[in-house]
Amino acid sequence: MAEHTIKAFDEEIDKLRGLIAEMGGRAEAAIENAMLALQRHDKKLAAQVVADDKRIDALESEVEKLVIQIIALRAPMANDLRDVIAALRIVSVVERIGDYAKNIAKRVPSIATNRRTLEPMSMLPSMGQVAGEMVHDALNAFAARDADLAVAVIERDTVVDDFYDSVFRSLVTYMVENPKTISECAHLLFVAKNIERIGDHATNVAEMVYYAATGQTAPDRERGGSGQAED
Amino acid sequence: MAEHTIKAFDEEIDKLRGLIAEMGGRAEAAIENAMLALQRHDKKLAAQVVADDKRIDALESEVEKLVIQIIALRAPMANDLRDVIAALRIVSVVERIGDYAKNIAKRVPSIATNRRTLEPMSMLPSMGQVAGEMVHDALNAFAARDADLAVAVIERDTVVDDFYDSVFRSLVTYMVENPKTISECAHLLFVAKNIERIGDHATNVAEMVYYAATGQTAPDRERGGSGQAED
Numbered sequence: 002m003a004e005h006t007i008k009a010f011d012e013e014i015d016k017l018r019g020l021i022a023e024m025g026g027r028a029e030a031a032i033e034n035a036m037l038a039l040q041r042h043d044k045k046l047a048a049q050v051v052a053d054d055k056r057i058d059a060l061e062s063e064v065e066k067l068v069i070q071i072i073a074l075r076a077p078m079a080n081d082l083r084d085v086i087a088a089l090r091i092v093s094v095v096e097r098i099g100d101y102a103k104n105i106a107k108r109v110p111s112i113a114t115n116r117r118t119l120e121p122m123s124m125l126p127s128m129g130q131v132a133g134e135m136v137h138d139a140l141n142a143f144a145a146r147d148a149d150l151a152v153a154v155i156e157r158d159t160v161v162d163d164f165y166d167s168v169f170r171s172l173v174t175y176m177v178e179n180p181k182t183i184s185e186c187a188h189l190l191f192v193a194k195n196i197e198r199i200g201d202h203a204t205n206v207a208e209m210v211y212y213a214a215t216g217q218t219a220p221d222r223e224r225g226g227s228g229q230a231e232d
Numbered sequence: 233m234a235e236h237t238i239k240a241f242d243e244e245i246d247k248l249r250g251l252i253a254e255m256g257g258r259a260e261a262a263i264e265n266a267m268l269a270l271q272r273h274d275k276k277l278a279a280q281v282v283a284d285d286k287r288i289d290a291l292e293s294e295v296e297k298l299v300i301q302i303i304a305l306r307a308p309m310a311n312d313l314r315d316v317i318a319a320l321r322i323v324s325v326v327e328r329i330g331d332y333a334k335n336i337a338k339r340v341p342s343i344a345t346n347r348r349t350l351e352p353m354s355m356l357p358s359m360g361q362v363a364g365e366m367v368h369d370a371l372n373a374f375a376a377r378d379a380d381l382a383v384a385v386i387e388r389d390t391v392v393d394d395f396y397d398s399v400f401r402s403l404v405t406y407m408v409e410n411p412k413t414i415s416e417c418a419h420l421l422f423v424a425k426n427i428e429r430i431g432d433h434a435t436n437v438a439e440m441v442y443y444a445a446t447g448q449t450a451p452d453r454e455r456g457g458s459g460q461a462e463d
Contacts, residue, residue, distance in 0.1 A: 069317055076307055086300055086320070093324060173415045180408045187404055190418055191425065 010075045017067055017088055018144065024060040024095045025140035027053065029133055031102035032199060036129035038109045039122075039192065050106035057099035064092045087213060091143060094202050098136055101195040101202075108188045119182055121171040121189060125196070128164035131157065132196045135203035142207055148214040154207035155219055161200030168193040241306045248298055248319055249375065255291040255326045256371035258284065260364055262333035263430060267360035269340045270353075270423065281337035288330035295323045318444060322374060325433050329367055332426040332433075339419045350413055352402040352420060356427070359395035362388065363427050366434035373438055379445040385438035386450055392431030399424040 031050050038047035068085050071077065077085055112119070135154050142150040169190065176186045211219035262281050269278035299316050302308065308316055343350075366385050373381040400421065407417045442450035 065317070069313060072303055073310065073313055079304065082300060082304055086296070089317075089320060090324075093321075169418070173418055176407065176414045176418075177411045180411060183407045183414070184404045187400070187407075187418075187421055190421065194422065 006075065010071070010077065010081075013067065013071050013075070014085075017064065017071070017085070020060055020064050020067065021088060021092060021095070022140070022144060024057055024064070024092055024099075025136070025143075027057050027060070028095050028099045028102065029137050029140075031057070031099050031106075032129060032133040032136065035102045035105040035109075036126055036133075038106055039112065040126055042109065042112075044110050047106040047109035051103050054099050054103040057096055061092045061096045064088060084213070087209060090209060091206060094206050095140075098199050098202050101199050105192050105195050108192055111188045112185050112192070119175065119185060119189065121168060121175050121186070124164060124168050124171070125189075125192065128161060128168065128193070128196050131160050131164070132199040132203065135161070135200055135207075139203040139206040139210065142210045146210065146214045148211050151207040151211040151214070152220065155204050155211070158200050158204040161197055165193055165197040237306065241302070241308065241312075244298065244302050244306070245316075248295065248302070248316070251291055251295050251298065252319060252323060252326070253371070253375060255288055255295070255323055255330075256367070256374075258288050258291070259326050259330045259333065260368050260371075262288070262330050262337075263360060263364040263367065266333045266336040266340075267357055267364075269337055270343065271357055273340065273343075275341050278337040278340035282334050285330050285334040288327060292323045292327045295319060315444070318440060321440060322437060325437050326371075329430050329433050332430050336423050336426050339423055342419045343416050343423070350406065350416060350420065352399060352406050352417070355395060355399050355402070356420075356423065359392060359399065359424070359427050362391050362395070363430040363434065366392070366431055366438075370434040370437040370441065373441045377441065377445045379442050382438040382442040382445070383451065386435050386442070389431050389435045392428055396424055396428040 031053060034046055035050045037043065038050060068089055071085055072082070112122075135157055138150055139154045141147070142154060172186050172190055172193070176183045179186075208219040211217070262284060265277055265281045268274065269281060299320055302316055303313070343353075366388055369381055370385045372378070373385060403417050403421055403424070407414045410417075439450045442448070
């Protein structure tokens, strides 16, 4: 490429990375606020998380348009082309993470409506925090192409999976003992599942980062692994 | 493009469409077999669905490689480039549909292990059938660029959503009355949710087809709509 084209290309890549970073920051905030709304029975905050998700979706569209523009105008070569296409995959995962946070927020009005706190909820804030940190670190690993940080994210996914198993078991026990709470607990089951899926998606991002940085497939997680995600 | 380049380009596009059609066919089969395995408590068939999902994942990778190759070698212009990038989105949705079917299959061993049939399961086969047909029609609409068929798919999503609401309510009632089945019913809740998500994703494909064929956003579904998907 001519020098001015290279400069324009670099500027567009910077813009692309900026959009991805903004999306990631918004997805992290969505997780944090959805979990806060759940703990505080705060329907207003929950509604805000749902509304804010539109901006995450819009950012994904912006990235897609920019990618098409970069490819059409700059005709990037092999490695650059792969990087640009990888950006599409990353934002599609971040968009899904935002959807999971939105889904948690949507369930807030159906859970503990009478301000009674359900016992099995006690584990969810810590579970949400680990998943949120995984998203944060996965996106930092992407920004810095840091394979070691990516591995750390991948390894932490078993923590979230173990949390999920505990929450599932304790919810089922609690439902048996407190049949009146079954409907709320059913919503909590989905909340726990959504957090577990956020962990899986952070892991997917980390696996892509590891592959891009090293050219090798990331070491397997204890359970799951790329392509093992269930939904 | 020179004539021989156009011919090569057309051949690659045909190959791309062939791979997408194969993926779609396998995803449909996965849904059908997962639902059969659930009804028949057939753990072997369920294990087969889980194993077969690897091929769907592999097809997605093949599509991604072919897209990069087409872009790198043929440098397609505006509309062609958009079509080729759209193929990436379609296969990413089909891959997720395959994952939902796999997830249903994975739950088979935890449901009705003693060959007793749970009452709320009675609605699931019909619900699964509607969702499967939506996937089938969405992919046919894609292959034929048929906007009318795409609209029909989008409209049918409310049927699946209504099924989901009925199943959710009847499962909660059933759990209250039969506390011993709570663990199995919790798995069934996730099965119902997975089928509902398959319907949402078929709708997403249909919306992409409609947009590509008409240049306009598809008419809103009664509930949900593009970007409203919850996970």
